[in-house]
Amino acid sequence: MKTRALGMVGLLAVVIAAIFGLFVVPPDANQGDAQRIMYVHVASAWLAYLSFGVTALGGLLFLWKRDLRFDAVALAGAEVGVMFTAFAIWGGMMWGKPVWGTFWQWEDPRLTTTALLLALYVGYLLLRHLTDDPMRRATRAAIVGLVAAVDIPIVHFSVVWWRGLHQTATFGDPAKLLHPSAPLLFVVALMGMLTAFTIVWAYLMIRRYQLARTAWQIEEHGRLGRISAARQAAVRPVRPVAEPHPEEVGS
Amino acid sequence: MTIARPAEPPLPQRRRRWGLIAAVAVVLAVIGYFAFSSIGDALVYYLTPTELMARGDAAYGQSVRLGGLVKAGSIEQGASADLTFVLTDQTTDVTVHSDTLPPSSFRENSGAVVEGTLQSNGTFQASQVLVKHDENYVAPSGSAVPSHVTP
Numbered sequence: 445m446k447t448r449a450l451g452m453v454g455l456l457a458v459v460i461a462a463i464f465g466l467f468v469v470p471p472d473a474n475q476g477d478a479q480r481i482m483y484v485h486v487a488s489a490w491l492a493y494l495s496f497g498v499t500a501l502g503g504l505l506f507l508w509k510r511d512l513r514f515d516a517v518a519l520a521g522a523e524v525g526v527m528f529t530a531f532a533i534w535g536g537m538m539w540g541k542p543v544w545g546t547f548w549q550w551e552d553p554r555l556t557t558t559a560l561l562l563a564l565y566v567g568y569l570l571l572r573h574l575t576d577d578p579m580r581r582a583t584r585a586a587i588v589g590l591v592a593a594v595d596i597p598i599v600h601f602s603v604v605w606w607r608g609l610h611q612t613a614t615f616g617d618p619a620k621l622l623h624p625s626a627p628l629l630f631v632v633a634l635m636g637m638l639t640a641f642t643i644v645w646a647y648l649m650i651r652r653y654q655l656a657r658t659a660w661q662i663e664e665h666g667r668l669g670r671i672s673a674a675r676q677a678a679v680r681p682v683r684p685v686a687e688p689h690p691e692e693v694g695s
Numbered sequence: 696m697t698i699a700r701p702a703e704p705p706l707p708q709r710r711r712r713w714g715l716i717a718a719v720a721v722v723l724a725v726i727g728y729f730a731f732s733s734i735g736d737a738l739v740y741y742l743t744p745t746e747l748m749a750r751g752d753a754a755y756g757q758s759v760r761l762g763g764l765v766k767a768g769s770i771e772q773g774a775s776a777d778l779t780f781v782l783t784d785q786t787t788d789v790t791v792h793s794d795t796l797p798p799s800s801f802r803e804n805s806g807a808v809v810e811g812t813l814q815s816n817g818t819f820q821a822s823q824v825l826v827k828h829d830e831n832y833v834a835p836s837g838s839a840v841p842s843h844v845t846p
Contacts, residue, residue, distance in 0.1 A: 475800050475828060545798035545825045551740050551760070587715060594722055607762065608740045609808055609827055 447654075451647040457640035465633045481539040483634050487641035488532035489558075493596055494645065495525025496565060500593035503586030512660060515582035518589055520652035522568050524645065529562045544609055553602040554610035561599055564592040578660065741808050744787035754813050761789065761819060762808040762827065770803060778824070782807060790818050797824040 465483045472479035502518030505511070536555075537547045549555055568588050575581045603612045741762030747754050761782060769781035778793045791809050801807065806827030811820045 474802065474805065542798060543800045543826060543828050545801075545823070549740075549825075553740065591719060591722065594719075594726065598726060606740065609825060611828060 447647065447650050450643065450650070454640065454643035454645075454647050457643055458637075461633070461636040461640040464636055469629045469633045475543045478539055478542040481535050483637040484641070485532055485535040485539060486634060487637045488528045488535060490638060491641055491645045492525050492529040492532055492561070493600065494642075495521045495528060495649075496561070496589075496593055496596055497521075498649070499525065499565075499568070499589045500596075503589040506582050506586045510579070512578055512582055513657070515578070515585065516653050516656035516660065518582075518585060519572065519656050520649050522565050522585075522589065523652055524648045526562065526565045526569065527648075528645070529558065529565070533558060533562065540609075546609075549609050552608040552610055553606040554599065554608055557595060557599045557602045561592075561595045564595055568592060578663070743784040744782060744789040745784055747789065747813065748787050755815055756812055758810075758812050760808055760810050761791070761821075762806065763789075765801070765803050765805055765807050767803045780807075782809065782819070789813070791821050791824075792818050793821040793824050795821075795823060798826050800826045800828055 461483070465480055469480070471477045499518045499521035502514045502516075502521060506514035506518065536558075541547050568585060571588055572581055572585050575584070602608070603610050741760040744761065744763055747759065747761055750757075763782040763784045766781035766783045766788065769779075771779045773779075776794050776796045778795075778797065780791055781788050782791050783789075791811075793809065793811075797807075801824065808825045808827055809819065809821035810823040810825075813819050
C-alpha cells in the first residue's frame with residue numbers, strides 16, 4: 445500500500461510539474477516553446493545516470509556479498525535506466541530538430557556516447573537470459589554492469605572533453621540555460637520536474653525489484669519441485685526413461 | 696524435465712579474474728587517453744575559423760564542419776533560401792553562404808555549426824546550418840589549441 449501511495453504521489457507530481465512547465469513558465473526567448481522539453485529531457489537523463497549507478501552498485505555488492513537480492517536491485521536499475529535513457533534520447537531529438545536544425549548528429553560526442561549507453565544496457569538485459577543459473581547470471585551481469593558504468597562519466601563529461609553541438613551540463617551551472625529575465629521560474633520548473641520524475645523512478649525501482657524477487661521465488665520453487673520429483677523418481681524403481689540420475693541432480 | 700547441470704569446466708578462476716582486470720584497465724586507459732590527450736583534435740566535431748584558415752591551401756575544397764558565433768549585423772537573408780552571414784571566433788571571420796534555411800532559432804551572436812566547403816573565393820558554402828543553442832556560448836579562442844583541451 446505504501447508503494448502504491450508513492451506511485452500516486454509521483455504521478456500527481458508529474459502532472460503538476462508538467463502544468464507548471466507548460467503553462468506557468470514563459471517560453472525561452474531564443475528557442476520558444478521547444479525549450480520546455482528541457483525539463484523532461486534533463487530529468488530523464490539524470491535518472492538514467494542514477495539507474496545505471498544503482499546497477500553498478502548492486503553488482504558490486506552482489507560480487508562482495510553473493511546475495512541475489514543485490515542482483516535484483518541491479519536488474520531493476522538496468523531496466524528502468526534503459527527506459528529513461530530512451531526517453532532522454534527521444535526527447536532530445538524532439539528538441540534538437542526545431543532548435544539545432546537536426547534530429548541527430550552521429551559525430552556529436554554527447555549523442556553518440558548516450559546511444560552507446562543505451563546499447564550497453566540493452567546488452568546487459570539480453571545477457572541475463574543466457575543462463576538459467578541465478579548465481580552465474582548475477583555474476584556475469586554484475587561484471588558487465590560495472591564495465592558499462594564506465595560510460596556514465598563519459599556521457600556526462602563528453603560536452604566538456606570534446607566539442608559538439610550539445611550544450612554543456614545544466615547541472616554545473618543552471619544559469620547557462622536560463623532566460624535572464626525569468627531565471628527563478630525556470631529553475632523551479634526544472635527542479636519540480638526532477639523531483640517528480642525521481643519519485644516515479646523510486647516507485648518503478650521498488651516495483652521492479654519486487655517483481656524480480658517474485659520471479660526468482662517462482663524459479664526457485666520450480667527448481668526445488670523438480671529436485672523432489674527427481675528424488676522420488678530415484679526411490680521408485682520403475683519409471684519411464686529420461687528421468688535424471690540422482691548424481692546429476694544439482695544441489 | 697531434466698535438471699542435470701552442465702559440469703563446471705575446471706575453473707581457471709584466477710586467470711579469468713586477471714583477464715577481467717586487464718579488460719577494465721584497457722577501457723580506463725582508452726578513456727584517459729581520449730580525455731587528456733590531444734587526439735580529440737583529430738576527432739573534433741567542428742573546426743574554428745582560425746583552425747580552418749591555419750590549414751592554408753589545404754583548407755580549400757575540403758568538406759568540413761565549421762563552428763563559431765554568428766557575427767552581429769552580418770546576416771543577409773535574400774529571397775527564399777539564400778543566406779549569407781559571417782561566422783567568427785573573435786579572431787578570424789569566415790563568410791558563410793547557404794542555400795538551405797536555418798532553424799528559426801538562428802540569430803546574431805548565437806553559436807552556429809555549418810557543414811560544407813571553403814570555396815576558392817574565400818566564401819564557405821554550407822550545405823547545412825545548425826544552431827548551437829547555448830546562450831552563453833563562448834567560441835574557443837583563436838589559439839591553435841582550444842582552451843578545453845588540457846595538455
